[in-house]
Amino acid sequence: MIVDCHGHYTTAPQALWDWRKRQVAEKSISEKQLKISDDEIRDSLESNQLRIQRERGSDITFFSPRAGSMEHHVGDAAVSAQWSRVQNDLIKRVCTLYPKNFAPVCMLPQSPGVSPANCVEELERCADMGFIGCNLNPDPSGGWWKEVPLTDKWWYPVYEKMVELDMPAMVHVSSSCNPAFHFTGAHYINADTTAFMQLIQGDLFKDFPQLKLVIPHGGGAVPYHWGRYRGLAQDMKKPLLKDHLLKNVYFDTCVYHQPGIDLLLKVIPLENILFASEMVGAVRGIDPETGQYFDDTRRYIDSSKLSAADKQRIFEGNAKKVYSRWRI
């Protein structure tokens, strides 16, 4: 079985984005005013994610709202709470329609400067609906990086609930309002790197030994600079990274060329790597050097030198361990 732990509903029906526009503009729109039929949901998936699953031979995608659309910086906490409910409810409908193809991952109603304690209620609601994980945004300001590091006690209320519910988080930012940062080309990758470095500096997993965090996009710059991070941790008198972080931190395989995947598989312990493609995501074209889609990451794992058993850990086994609420 091939489990893709990182997929977003980038192809959601236009009615969702229209409702969002009205929500932001009018500030009082009922969730009931969003009308999307089951057929519209099916249409949005059959020609996109489901087709791609079939073509590439993946079985199930852990599916969350479009990352760029979380927009925690837009409106206040109430706007964010309503938008989270709407987006998560839609993800739940997707997974109810296609329970074999998608498992639900929620966004959280974060809002800049608002305690993440405000996420607890939505996290519980989603857990009750069978969600298996959440996306946690380390920068709800959308590219201005105004929140304290992830190791600060500010974040603890959401970690406590995640641990209680056995819910891992993918550390994933949303869109960038900062013209310096292209969202998928700079902000996403920077956020991955930043989050990992914050975790090195702190001692979060001493307080939360059961907490599980997934760093997407192959861990940003981290595996490429693994020597730098091992060296910085050592200079800071931190334990070896395998002891300091790797019982709790995982990387996905959203790296869109063979040499990048080969490096990831070489430097990061295999038990810390989860298969993912982020489809339909940041890069949609065909690589002229290979004739294959850039984001067809299964090919890179298949072509790696790993044994069949090791490949299976990355494709399936590790996801089962990390997303332990997931039941096939």
Place this chain on the structure above:
Amino acid sequence: MIVDCHGHYTTAPQALWDWRKRQVAEKSISEKQLKISDDEIRDSLESNQLRIQRERGSDITFFSPRAGSMEHHVGDAAVSAQWSRVQNDLIKRVCTLYPKNFAPVCMLPQSPGVSPANCVEELERCADMGFIGCNLNPDPSGGWWKEVPLTDKWWYPVYEKMVELDMPAMVHVSSSCNPAFHFTGAHYINADTTAFMQLIQGDLFKDFPQLKLVIPHGGGAVPYHWGRYRGLAQDMKKPLLKDHLLKNVYFDTCVYHQPGIDLLLKVIPLENILFASEMVGAVRGIDPETGQYFDDTRRYIDSSKLSAADKQRIFEGNAKKVYSRWRI
């Protein structure tokens, strides 16, 4: 000959940092109040950079003020101008004392929100003193990223002067005031990634075909995500990266483990890679996995599968081409 294109005067005498403290506190201190003897300069180098050059077998370092100390966000443009003169004059003294070991690279008197046109005078002054390159900070706000992207016409006055003087720039941020970003572990690497993505989005080298930019720290996350960047450029209808950027953009080898260097050498054309170690820099310890210093990057190049001729291009030939003002 082995040319290290990226070294900072991290070990400058304490008198420099004391003068800086007074400059920031008192706001009117004369440059003449900085007293550093030639012997103090020799002492600061003999036991550090010069010793390391000898031990590792490198010949010359392109040497600039400590990156973290540029602090363009501190004080106003006048403070920055004075500090740049002081730092660059000290670099010049180093290179006069040890002309075979160091070639001078200057910092610029940038200041947040102030037109980079204010850097022209110092750039000319340094060129007259024999400087061979400069460091350009894409984020003079120190981690808040308030400046427009490097492709904006805002930056053109400094590019015009760089081209006129045949002076390449290393795109290098300074310290981070943003608690989210550890300076050497997140801010530096993010800046490299961010700058490259800005260059993809724009069309800077159409206007400046002679401009040369070096992205340090192995290009941040870029080579690891080379497929992502090729794919994003393609989705944006940009030319192939080799045509769009690689006639003007170079990467250094400040990547502190063998697999990272191997990836860099594999995906980036060899003519775009310049040897560097950043010593004495971000990571100072010995890698317990190899028994060698993390930042002894020569070993990684030596151990790579490149031919002797290709190694020599990275160690020497490419630096001569890019830093064409440099004369041995």
